[in-house]
Amino acid sequence: MRIDVVTIFPDYLAALDLSLVGKARQRGLLDLRVHDLRDWTTDRHRTVDDTPFGGGAGMVMRPDVWGTALDDVLGGEPAAASPGRILILPTPSGEVFTQRHAEELAGAGQLVFACGRYEGIDARVAGHYRDAGLDVRELSIGDYVLNGGEVAALVMIEAVARLVPGMVGNPESLVEESHGAAGLLEYPVYTKPPEWHGRGIPEVLLSGHHARIERWRRDEALRRTAARRPDMIAGLDGTVLDKHDRAL
Numbered sequence: 001m002r003i004d005v006v007t008i009f010p011d012y013l014a015a016l017d018l019s020l021v022g023k024a025r026q027r028g029l030l031d032l033r034v035h036d037l038r039d040w041t042t043d044r045h046r047t048v049d050d051t052p053f054g055g056g057a058g059m060v061m062r063p064d065v066w067g068t069a070l071d072d073v074l075g076g077e078p079a080a081a082s083p084g085r086i087l088i089l090p091t092p093s094g095e096v097f098t099q100r101h102a103e104e105l106a107g108a109g110q111l112v113f114a115c116g117r118y119e120g121i122d123a124r125v126a127g128h129y130r131d132a133g134l135d136v137r138e139l140s141i142g143d144y145v146l147n148g149g150e151v152a153a154l155v156m157i158e159a160v161a162r163l164v165p166g167m168v169g170n171p172e173s174l175v176e177e178s179h180g181a182a183g184l185l186e187y188p189v190y191t192k193p194p195e196w197h198g199r200g201i202p203e204v205l206l207s208g209h210h211a212r213i214e215r216w217r218r219d220e221a222l223r224r225t226a227a228r229r230p231d232m233i234a235g236l237d238g239t240v241l242d243k244h245d246r247a248l
């Protein structure tokens, strides 16, 4: 998979040289390229923004600079001729990014993240590439406002990259996870020491009885989800909950 990030703060993406994503890049599993938007400016001051039409505070990022950058990064091919390519615009006003998005994006051939700053990117940029037939997604990572798209891009890249085959050593660990296949939050986990600040371990986890352990974990996941994310319970399809679950 190829991932391109276009930003005026390329150093913000240095975290992608570390840990799993960094190793995947070294192993050639991930072709991740970070680009400085200012490399596509044409003036002495390397200007990327201007005042908003209609007035108001702040500045807006120019469509012409973004257009030349994205045309280059998309390889100059007509957008429609590039299936498996997705242009992602992090924005507080986008659809909220979820694990389902991560799973879908992990199957793409190329992801291009356009990280805005200031008051955002001129709205014509998204429209231009959408009308050219490209798959354009305006995505939020949550209902809070950041100062730019870079942190959102880091979040989405990590969530996607860890799903790319070969990224994590044990693919099993991708199955048992919060927001996993069962659509429930993760159960609580424990490790040594068996006692810590006078707090022990749930007895069932020391029993060696795997069926009981599995059931306890499922119950805890259900309890946690009902308490913290009742919206997720409402979203479960009827097949997920068995009669034991419903009795909780």
Ligand SMILES: Nc1cc(-c2ccc3cc[nH]c3c2)n[nH]1
Pocket: 090, 091, 092, 093, 115, 116, 117, 118, 119, 120, 121, 139, 140, 141, 142, 143, 144, 145, 146, 147, 148, 149, 150, 152
């Ligand atoms: N979920 C979320 C995204 C953002 C975001 C994304 C891009 C820009 C550009 C300027 N401010 C921005 C904020 N805030 N919160």
